[in-house]
Amino acid sequence: xxxxxxxxxxxxxxxxxxxxxxxxxxxxxxxxxxxxxxxxxxxxxxxxxxxxxxxxxxxxxxxxxxxxxxxxxxxxxxxxxxxxxxxxxxxxxxxxxxxxxxxxxxxxxxxxxxxxxxxxxxxxxxxxxxxxxxxxxxxxxxxxxxxxxxxxxxxxxxxxxxxxxxxxxxxxxxxxxxxxxxxxxxxxxxxxxxxxxxxxxxxxxxxxxxxxxxxxxxxxxxxxxxxxxxxxxxxxxxxxxxxxxxxxxxxxxxxxxxxxxxxxxxxxxxxxxxxxxxxxxxxxxxxxxxxxxxxxxxxxxxxxxxxxxxxxxxxxxxxxxxxxxxxxxxxxxxxxxxxxxxxxxxxxxxxxxxxxxxxxxxxxxxxxxxxxxxxxxxxxxxxxxxxxxxxxxxxxxxxxxxxxxxxxxxxxxxxxxxxxxxxxxxxxxxxxxxxxxxxxxxxxxxxxxxxxxxxxxxxxxx
Numbered sequence: 001x002x003x004x005x006x007x008x009x010x011x012x013x014x015x016x017x018x019x020x021x022x023x024x025x026x027x028x029x030x031x032x033x034x035x036x037x038x039x040x041x042x043x044x045x046x047x048x049x050x051x052x053x054x055x056x057x058x059x060x061x062x063x064x065x066x067x068x069x070x071x072x073x074x075x076x077x078x079x080x081x082x083x084x085x086x087x088x089x090x091x092x093x094x095x096x097x098x099x100x101x102x103x104x105x106x107x108x109x110x111x112x113x114x115x116x117x118x119x120x121x122x123x124x125x126x127x128x129x130x131x132x133x134x135x136x137x138x139x140x141x142x143x144x145x146x147x148x149x150x151x152x153x154x155x156x157x158x159x160x161x162x163x164x165x166x167x168x169x170x171x172x173x174x175x176x177x178x179x180x181x182x183x184x185x186x187x188x189x190x191x192x193x194x195x196x197x198x199x200x201x202x203x204x205x206x207x208x209x210x211x212x213x214x215x216x217x218x219x220x221x222x223x224x225x226x227x228x229x230x231x232x233x234x235x236x237x238x239x240x241x242x243x244x245x246x247x248x249x250x251x252x253x254x255x256x257x258x259x260x261x262x263x264x265x266x267x268x269x270x271x272x273x274x275x276x277x278x279x280x281x282x283x284x285x286x287x288x289x290x291x292x293x294x295x296x297x298x299x300x301x302x303x304x305x306x307x308x309x310x311x312x313x314x315x316x317x318x319x320x321x322x323x324x325x326x327x328x329x330x331x332x333x334x335x336x337x338x339x340x341x342x343x344x345x346x347x348x349x350x351x352x353x354x355x356x357x358x359x360x361x362x363x364x365x366x367x368x369x370x371x372x373x374x375x376x377x378x379x380x381x382x383x384x385x386x387x388x389x390x391x392x393x394x395x396x397x398x399x400x401x402x403x404x405x406x407x408x409x410x411x412x413x414x415x416x417x418x419x420x421x422x423x424x425x426x427x428x429x430x431x432x433x434x435x436x437x438x439x440x441x442x443x444x445x446x447x448x449x450x451x452x453x454x455x456x457x458x459x460x461x462x
Contacts, residue, residue, distance in 0.1 A: 307462025
């Protein structure tokens with residue numbers, strides 16, 4: 001009997017523990033479903049306070065961590081999202097006997113956000129699912145600079161059906177018509193400091209290692225061009241046309257072996273290769289401040305110009321297996337897999353959807369590596385495509401974000417990749433990449449990162 005009573009007591013305790021704020025979780029799920037949310041790295045988890053969080057702040061509030069509902073990318077920028085499902089009547093501003101007050105809660109979140117280097121957001125978003133009283137709204141605006149933001153929330157299935165013992169129960173989902181979304185900015189987007197992420201206090205990155213891998217901003221692209229290797233048609237040039245014009249390919253270009261799909265994707269992009277000497281100009285800043293940037297890593301550039309992606313699949317499949325094995329050595333199976341992938345899902349179709357109307361950017365490290373790879377492994381047509389592609393991209397200095405460079409450099413978090421993805425993060429641009437191992441490694445640290453995955457393609461000597 002005693003054992004039965006104990007088991008019953010344990011069940012009762014378990015039932016009590018299972019009591020959760022369903023409305024709050026429903027609001028969190030509603031946010032996660034939105035198309036403008038990406039790079040989610042944490043959901044309903046506490047973030048440990050940074051060592052830089054002062055002892056006074058820790059002692060006064062007895063805090064060990066801060067609860068954040070969603071850590072993600074919102075419209076290209078890293079944000080923390082705090083969700084409140086409370087009735088506006090019961091949201092108090094100051095501390096009272098029943099609540100610590102919204103003011104203290106916001107102060108703690110902002111202090112934690114500013115002190116956490118690797119997880120630092122550009123802003124904190126507060127989602128009041130049931131709205132907010134006007135006097136609390138005024139307090140948030142006046143004391144924290146909060147401003148209301150208009151987000152077009154997608155309305156998913158208004159009716160959700162749940163089956164219980166063979167019967168269907170109709171559950172009406174919430175509309176969130178009264179919801180109020182406020183944003184508190186932590187970072188001024190106008191402050192653009194070259195190589196801001198390279199000298200981070202307390203970082204495990206060796207400064208001499210960074211100096212070798214990250215070229216100084218003043219060298220810029222003209223130094224790269226002076227030292228570039230010019231081989232035949234592979235003299236990679238930069239265009240100084242205006243940013244808003246689209247690249248115009250002549251009929252001669254189309255009739256050459258560039259490839260129709262290659263030309264189609266290129267003409268759909270916005271030409272972003274401004275004269276790098278004027279990279280600090282107002283016009284340049286406006287271009288890079290837009291939300292229509294896509295950062296290319298080396299894998300994306302290779303996939304763009306690869307013979308596999310540009311109509312070479314049939315020719316490769318018609319080549320005797322022995323010849324292919326001799327050409328690609330241990331990469332034979334890898335290349336065959338890419339050919340079959342291309343036949344099923346042409347990568348230029350995927351790129352066309354992602355890049356249409358976008359400005360493409362690459363950092364100097366990517367440009368240098370891409371040149372070397374195409375020079376060593378690319379065929380004449382792949383070199384020609386590489387030349388055309390770079391004319392349509394804006395080359396920017398290696399400028400990794402502080403938060404990216406704050407991550408420890410490890411085998412999975414290689415410095416080279418931190419520079420490439422960190423530069424995209426600096427410009428709030430998603431990185432187009434096949435290097436998902438690095439993306440996963442970053443996500444495991446809790447950092448949100450904006451990326452677009454593509455399937456890999458190799459140079460074939462086309």
